[in-house]
Amino acid sequence: MLLRLLTAFALLSPLASQAELVIVASPRSGPIELSREQAEKLYLGRTTTLADGTPVKLVDLPSGTTRDEFYLKLTNKNPSQILAYRSRLVFTGRAYPPLAAESVTEARQWLADTPNLIGYLERGDVTGNLRILLRLP
Amino acid sequence: MRQLLTTLLLALAAGSAAADAPTRFALSGFGTLGVVRSDKDDYHFRSSGTQSANSPGQNFDPSVDSVLGIQGTGRLHDQLDLTVQAISRQATGYNYTPHITWAYLRYRATPALTVRVGRTTTPFFMFSDSLNLNYATPWVRPPSEVYNLNPFSDLDGIDLLYRIPLGEMDLEIQGLFGNSAVSARSASTRLKNAKGINFGLVGSGFSAHAGYARTRLELQWDDGFYRALSNLLTALDEKTALAELSGTKGTTEFFSAGFQWEKNNWLTIAEFAKRRADRYINSAHAWYVTVGYHFNSLTPYATYSQQTQDAPASDARLPPVFMPLVNLYNAPRNNAQHGVALGLRWDLARNIALKSQVERIDAAPGGRGMFPSDSAADYLKPTSPVHVFSMSVDFVF
Numbered sequence: 388m389l390l391r392l393l394t395a396f397a398l399l400s401p402l403a404s405q406a407e408l409v410i411v412a413s414p415r416s417g418p419i420e421l422s423r424e425q426a427e428k429l430y431l432g433r434t435t436t437l438a439d440g441t442p443v444k445l446v447d448l449p450s451g452t453t454r455d456e457f458y459l460k461l462t463n464k465n466p467s468q469i470l471a472y473r474s475r476l477v478f479t480g481r482a483y484p485p486l487a488a489e490s491v492t493e494a495r496q497w498l499a500d501t502p503n504l505i506g507y508l509e510r511g512d513v514t515g516n517l518r519i520l521l522r523l524p
Numbered sequence: 525m526r527q528l529l530t531t532l533l534l535a536l537a538a539g540s541a542a543a544d545a546p547t548r549f550a551l552s553g554f555g556t557l558g559v560v561r562s563d564k565d566d567y568h569f570r571s572s573g574t575q576s577a578n579s580p581g582q583n584f585d586p587s588v589d590s591v592l593g594i595q596g597t598g599r600l601h602d603q604l605d606l607t608v609q610a611i612s613r614q615a616t617g618y619n620y621t622p623h624i625t626w627a628y629l630r631y632r633a634t635p636a637l638t639v640r641v642g643r644t645t646t647p648f649f650m651f652s653d654s655l656n657l658n659y660a661t662p663w664v665r666p667p668s669e670v671y672n673l674n675p676f677s678d679l680d681g682i683d684l685l686y687r688i689p690l691g692e693m694d695l696e697i698q699g700l701f702g703n704s705a706v707s708a709r710s711a712s713t714r715l716k717n718a719k720g721i722n723f724g725l726v727g728s729g730f731s732a733h734a735g736y737a738r739t740r741l742e743l744q745w746d747d748g749f750y751r752a753l754s755n756l757l758t759a760l761d762e763k764t765a766l767a768e769l770s771g772t773k774g775t776t777e778f779f780s781a782g783f784q785w786e787k788n789n790w791l792t793i794a795e796f797a798k799r800r801a802d803r804y805i806n807s808a809h810a811w812y813v814t815v816g817y818h819f820n821s822l823t824p825y826a827t828y829s830q831q832t833q834d835a836p837a838s839d840a841r842l843p844p845v846f847m848p849l850v851n852l853y854n855a856p857r858n859n860a861q862h863g864v865a866l867g868l869r870w871d872l873a874r875n876i877a878l879k880s881q882v883e884r885i886d887a888a889p890g891g892r893g894m895f896p897s898d899s900a901a902d903y904l905k906p907t908s909p910v911h912v913f914s915m916s917v918d919f920v921f
Contacts, residue, residue, distance in 0.1 A: 465818065
């Protein structure tokens with residue numbers, strides 16, 4: 388019974404969807420290299436630069452399935468764990484939260500226009516004016 | 525302090541007006557609304573030495589955990605920013621009056637080196653920098669056996685943070701220097717020339733902390749037990765013992781170490797802390813272990829925690845007939861106890877967590893643990909196990 392409930396819950400859960408996510412930046416950013424480990428460090432506020440020392444800024448999508456799935460894939464933390472973790476960074480002044488976009492369209496616009504700005508999108512939302520840095524299958 | 529704050533706010537206003545995109549000024553807040561009650565009428569739970577002993581007629585006491593905090597952060601320049609945080613909570617000396625907990629300028633000299641000047645927090649514990657931010661942790665509050673070993677939280681001074689990559693992890697070394705003051709229950713007390721060093725190791729799902737601090741301690745007791753004993757010592761002409769009750773010549777050392785580990789939804793947090801004082805207060809050590817499990821939005825957890833006294837506040841050796849008075853003086857200054865807690869965190873919505881916790885606490889002989897009283901009679905009775913029930917809502921905005 389418990390197992391069936393859990394299975395049902397997993398199927399209903401938005402986290403179970405399987406869209407491919409990618410981390411992107413503007414082609415104007417120069418030759419950016421981004422490893423999965425560095426991406427995790429950036430989004431967990433442990434660093435503000437790329438491995439070569441280039442400072443970058445981050446974009447967050449609005450609350451929802453894509454954002455939750457991104458953090459789960461990259462950091463293995465569910466939405467409440469991420470919020471709790473990040474609140475500690477913010478309320479000790481240690482790190483700024485990423486810039487919060489109000490829609491995928493806005494995030495895409497910012498990312499295309501701004502050098503050294505990094506964000507994540509579903510693979511299907513990536514347009515030609517963006518460069519894919521990392522895939523999160 | 526007020527003048528410093530005004531200057532900082534003016535600097536912030538000027539900075540945010542001048543800076544072009546991306547102008548970053550952020551205002552955010554957090555809070556807890558919580559109630560605590562014990563199953564014994566004459567045992568009022570107090571998580572910190574800054575909370576007064578009495579709360580007559582209150583069954584569900586909101587004063588232990590409830591807190592509201594507001595924080596503003598402004599980026600003045602790419603390498604320079606300002607953080608100001610104020611909180612309101614019930615504590616001796618500022619009953620819900622807003623109190624500045626952070627007011628510092630941070631300068632990122634290099635990507636590895638950061639300097640902070642102003643008011644920061646003492647880094648005595650693993651969760652020192654977020655003591656009022658219950659939303660960030662699974663507990664209703666950090667385990668009091670460890671966290672009440674040091675009531676000082678403000679640090680007015682300077683610190684340096686240096687970060688070095690260490691394989692897949694980052695090592696952060698912090699050196700600090702400053703002063704601190706706090707109005708505790710029946711005492712006003714100060715740390716002068718506090719010097720400390722801290723090591724923080726952060727990896728994926730793992731972090732560890734170790735720190736050491738040494739500081740001058742000034743402390744003036746003003747409770748009835750103190751007056752009784754100091755009158756007696758004066759009458760007996762016990763100058764040395766008298767000088768070791770209250771004054772400006774104390775030295776204390778503080779050590780703590782801990783880790784957090786999260787893997788496959790399991791969560792483990794453990795911490796050890798020890799304080800050694802040459803006079804005025806007792807020496808004690810404490811530790812806790814918490815194990816929890818993330819089950820979607822529910823996180824049940826269990827904690828075992830313990831505080832042990834190493835040396836009493838006063839070691840005055842008097843004729844046997846007077847020793848009960850020395851023991852009565854030492855009893856309220858000994859918070860030794862051990863407890864088992866079972867709790868549940870429920871993330872019921874984004875930014876809101878509901879928590880509940882039941883603890884069974886046994887005060888160690890020679891004190892009442894974290895259930896202070898102003899009545900001598902209470903310290904003469906044998907203690908018995910107490911159950912403490914806590915419920916709270918934590919939020920961030």
